[in-house]
Amino acid sequence: MTAAAAKRDVSPASFRDAGYWLDKTVDQLLTEAVARTPDKVSIVADRADRGQALRLTYKELERRANCAATSLLQLGVGRGDIVTVQLPNWWEFVVTAFACSKIGAVMNPVMPILRERELVYILNFCKAKVFIVPKTYRGFDYAAMAQGMRGDLPDLQHVIVVDGDGPDSFERALLASDPAKLPSGLAPDDMAVLMFTSGTTGEPKGVMHTSNSLVACCKALTGRFGLDSSDVMLVASPVGHMTGYAAIVLLSVYLGGTMVLQDVWEAKHGVGLMASEGVTYTAASTPFLSDICEAVKAGAPHPKDLRSFLCGGAPIPSVLIERAANELGLKVCSLWGMTEILSGTLTEPSRAGEKSATTDGRAQDGMEVRIVDLDGKPVPAGQSGRLLVRGAQMFKGYYKRPELQTFDGEGWFDSGDLAYMDEDGYIRISGRVKDILIRGGENVPVVEVENLLYKHPAVAAVAVVGFPDARLGERGCAFIVPRSGSTIDLASVQSYLGECKMAKQFWPERVEVVADLPRTASGKIQKFKLKEIAAAFAETK
Known part of the structure; x- marks a missing residue:
């Protein structure tokens, strides 16, 4: 990246001028869809x-969202107050999301x-x-x-129960x-959603996103995929994560499209829903794609x-991409993102067959990526380094954690x-x-070792x-x-890696x-816990 690019204006005004920020709030997306x-x-x-x-x-x-917004006000919820929602992919989640935005709640x-x-920590x-x-x-x-x-x-005033039978x-x-x-509800630059990171390295952090960053994600995905109403x-994908919440639920309302909520993933039923409802797009991790292929085959x-x-979430095996293309006529587009940055890079459908198996995409519109060494200097193509990102979809910061460095x-x-x-x-x-x-003194490519062992x-799991x-x-x-009925030990692992050259x-x-690996709620492996266990092995060597 050139010095001129590094000094590019990344202020809110620049995002507005370039059309990445539309200054629309989450509830405004619904209002406009209703009008259309x-x-x-x-x-x-x-x-x-x-x-x-x-x-x-x-x-x-919209009627239900207005009712819920009115009721939340009557319950004492106002601008900036936080409503914690632990729901599966149910319509009540969607109603609550728009109700919160209408009154400025988070x-x-x-x-x-x-x-x-985890919940006591988050709620407090x-x-x-x-x-x-x-x-x-x-x-x-x-x-x-x-x-x-x-x-x-002590701060919790109301527990509301979906399918409950009382007041x-x-x-x-x-x-x-x-x-x-x-x-008046949220302003476009106000915190609209607070979502906690999965905690792969310790205490989870609250990630703050605004309507502008969320809508910028919807706009970028629309352009890259060529989506419309x-x-x-x-x-x-769970609506408790950004994939389900931003990349599907908000995206659908942004477009004025139709969302099909499935609360328990079962591949045969899910594929049946896709067929009967005419589903054209979805976003999920690799196991979902594999399940879909297997269900159609069955x-x-x-x-x-x-x-x-x-x-997104893990590399996509090339054989699975080919299978989806051959058996389903489906273009699988690889993505890299985080709770903090939403959709950072994405492979467009026109190059999915070529790039999705070997890359995690290129920078989305309104986003930039940069790869640097430990001193912050850009590295040549093909050389691994620290991945930096900036742009219109970035989070606002970590909630109540101003001491955490976010942006340089x-x-x-x-x-x-x-x-x-590349x-x-x-x-x-x-x-x-x-x-x-x-x-x-030699950097061990941990991901490559793990990818080989997964085969x-x-x-x-490893x-x-x-x-x-x-x-x-x-x-x-x-x-x-180990897989059920299988055994494995150090000798077999080393012999296998030797055969893999x-x-x-x-x-x-x-x-x-081990019987299982410690994981977050979203399934990410908590390596910090494994490192704590492994630290004891130093004494036995």
């Missing part, structure tokens, strides 16, 4: 425990997998006034859990009020309208990822800065971390979850067979 097509179906709400999917028009979605989605330990840190939960979901009693935490949550039920507490005249989007109806699949003087955010860039400007994630394992027939060594500085330990210096020198 009030009677169009906005939501098809499929639930695993219900026979018939509920359908809401844009006019009905939406704080959390994953259904979270339990007391946010000083959330309202906590919305399902009565039960997938056999777990959320209402009982929420009530059981009340003694540890605290969603229907009675939020939808029974007649819509009233609402005060005719698109129908499957929401199978006889599920072919989702003939599905043309675009945004896939030129607006760059250090993603914590290592990556390299001659066309497409990047490939090669690891995490904190994952670097330095053995005898071993006996390995179900994570490689370093542990201290007096002579070499660090040695490598592979924590491995990997340098011996990169081989793990210890293998720990």
